[in-house]
Amino acid sequence: MGKVRRLGVLTSGGDCAGLNAVIRAVTYRAVRTYGWKVFGIIDGSTGLMERPLRYRELDLDMFSGTMLREGGTFLGTVNRGDPFNYPMPDGSTKDRSLDFVDGFNKLALDALIVIGGDGSMKILSQLCAVGGIGMVGVPKTIDNDVHGTDFAVGFTTAVNVVTEALDRLHPTAASHHRVMILEVMGRDAGHIAINSAISGGADVALIPEVPYRLDSIARKIDEVIREGRNHVLMVVAEGCKTEDGELATKAQSHGQMRYGGIGQYLSEHISNMTDLETRVTSLGHVQRGGTPSTRDRLLASAFGVHAVDMVAEGKLNRMTAWQERGVTDVPLEEVCIGPRSLDPNGTLIKVARGLGIYVGESEA
Structure with missing residues (x-):
């Protein structure tokens, strides 16, 4: 690659806290240290695929002190619409990868920084390979399931939100003698669930990586009650299946199926098995927003x-x-291999079980 003069940066996939802080750091370093021009691509890959191109030149004057503190991404992002099979208005699909490459060339960029999760990394790296585009990835996802890194941007903020929710649910659970079920994000991995369950003092933590039994949950609840406590806190990742192995999903307005509903499934069964009153709280996108930690x-x-x-x-x-x-x-080839799951025999699982938290059925 020759001398760099023009650098592109985009955010892709679901939003999270800390994205604007990445863009700010990229711009500060590129402009102040190297004297490059930086171009923010609007709405992820679509900004380079659409005509006219959608972008904005980024300069130091744009980044006041508030930008570091703001959640979301001021560039916008997309998490659907595969450029290799892009949905068209007539219902057909079209390979628009060359539109992406052409957009990169029209903007005369020398390299591209992509801020995304494992899915975005895979698609964007494939797009860049088509056009011989030099790409650098920055991992972000509240699920923390990107290979090769201990932490991704957005994860600790999400865990803080969930832990605070448990702190708030605890007194109302105790006041009403209830089982409180908190459904959190985590499609393929239980990083949010296990971290928040430990730090938030939960009694049960269900994650996609470890199967569970309803009767074991009921026994755990009975054990808590026999120990003298009148309430129970549960955390469950949205990607957990039912005991029979079915995914809990619900249709969205655009027809796609999304995870959600496992908390209600558990509530109904626990109520029948224990005769205890249960309540479900689903945090949903609250975990994505707010001020970055x-x-x-x-x-x-x-x-x-x-x-x-x-x-x-x-x-x-x-x-x-x-x-x-x-x-x-x-x-990137070590990253784009799918989501990074929790090790069922890893440290956090052992810590949770050491605290008496039910985390599904042990292999032992």
């Missing part, structure tokens, strides 16, 4: 600076990562 701001800033340095050094087709208490980078 301190750790997410630090992580976003470290990733943004390192991503720009990687472009300057020609270290392309790699992703920034946090490992062993520092920022590093890993090849």
